[in-house]
Amino acid sequence: MDRYHIVVSNYNRIESFVDNFHRINNFNKNSDKVYVMDCSPEETWEKQLEQTKMLSKYGLMFNSNLFFIRRRNWNLNHGAQLDYIKAIIDGHIAKPTYTAFVQEHYFDLNNYVKEDTIPENSSYDLDLIEAKFSEDREVGCVFLARNGIRVSLTNPVISKKHFLWGDENTVANFYKNSVYKDMVTQGLTLKGANKRCFFIDGGNFIIKTDLYVNWFNSRKHLLVKGDGSYAFCHVWEIRLGCILYKQNIKWLDIKNNISYKNVEELYEIQNSSCLSLSKQWYDNRVWFFFYGRDMINYLPFPLKYIRKYLREYIRNYFAISSA
Numbered sequence: 001m002d003r004y005h006i007v008v009s010n011y012n013r014i015e016s017f018v019d020n021f022h023r024i025n026n027f028n029k030n031s032d033k034v035y036v037m038d039c040s041p042e043e044t045w046e047k048q049l050e051q052t053k054m055l056s057k058y059g060l061m062f063n064s065n066l067f068f069i070r071r072r073n074w075n076l077n078h079g080a081q082l083d084y085i086k087a088i089i090d091g092h093i094a095k096p097t098y099t100a101f102v103q104e105h106y107f108d109l110n111n112y113v114k115e116d117t118i119p120e121n122s123s124y125d126l127d128l129i130e131a132k133f134s135e136d137r138e139v140g141c142v143f144l145a146r147n148g149i150r151v152s153l154t155n156p157v158i159s160k161k162h163f164l165w166g167d168e169n170t171v172a173n174f175y176k177n178s179v180y181k182d183m184v185t186q187g188l189t190l191k192g193a194n195k196r197c198f199f200i201d202g203g204n205f206i207i208k209t210d211l212y213v214n215w216f217n218s219r220k221h222l223l224v225k226g227d228g229s230y231a232f233c234h235v236w237e238i239r240l241g242c243i244l245y246k247q248n249i250k251w252l253d254i255k256n257n258i259s260y261k262n263v264e265e266l267y268e269i270q271n272s273s274c275l276s277l278s279k280q281w282y283d284n285r286v287w288f289f290f291y292g293r294d295m296i297n298y299l300p301f302p303l304k305y306i307r308k309y310l311r312e313y314i315r316n317y318f319a320i321s322s323a
Contacts, residue, residue, distance in 0.1 A: 006100045
């Protein structure tokens with residue numbers, strides 16, 4: 001049985017992963033594998049394949065411990081995660097003990113640096129991560145994130161003036177408002193919001209593979225269903241965290257070597273240690289109306305903004321249906 005599969009979501013930037021592969025410590029050529037899940041355009045994917053071959057300098061060989069899999073361009077990097085899980089369930093890929101999901105730019109500290117990039121001066125050590133899983137059998141997810149873990153919160157704001165994610169349907173509307181920005185900075189929560197689950201920026205984390213395989217085994221339709229729009233992906237990033245959260249696992253922040261099971265436990269650790277271990281993230285009520293009603297059904301729903309988004313929803317639906 002393989003130890004790790006490093007599953008790389010790639011769209012035209014595989015050189016970012018290749019150039020920074022050295023940041024992965026203790027990759028075992030015999031028990032670990034790299035799966036590049038590529039959805040680059042038809043005119044560029046062969047160049048991406050050629051660049052992937054440069055991993056040979058680290059001892060990786062195609063069809064041994066290196067695989068390049070073409071996939072449809074849907075659900076951004078989360079589509080790669082779902083396609084990979086489906087390939088395991090369908091028997092096309094042998095299940096490893098652990099799966100490390102990474103975006104192609106995750107290890108790049110020079111280009112594309114943002115919240116979903118590995119923190120500076122940190123170690124992504126596969127032996128150490130394996131040891132952490134072994135030391136505490138309750139640990140189900142290990143992550144290394146710049147801003148710590150994301151806490152997903154429901155959206156209580158329904159006033160016309162401050163409708164969260166209203167006119168532009170972007171997170172910017174929320175953070176531009178000075179009152180809300182100050183609350184987030186201070187770690188306070190809007191009245192009426194519920195802390196629902198954890199999720200990780202960009203979906204860059206390591207899990208016990210069974211956690212997803214077993215859950216999706218009885219929900220296979222979710223592995224292929226959806227229009228792949230940005231709004232759809234936004235909801236899926238949170239859903240992937242909720243799936244793990246509801247299994248009552250421990251989440252290990254390997255940067256700070258701190259683990260916890262739930263939001264209450266995390267906040268207790270934060271308050272007692274004065275460490276900043278998390279960032280809050282409020283739902284987009286419109287996007288959850290279309291894609292996340294299985295997670296929460298917002299009432300009253302914002303009819304005005306739902307009507308505004310409906311045309312884009314229909315366009316995205318038929319675009320993916322004809323792909």
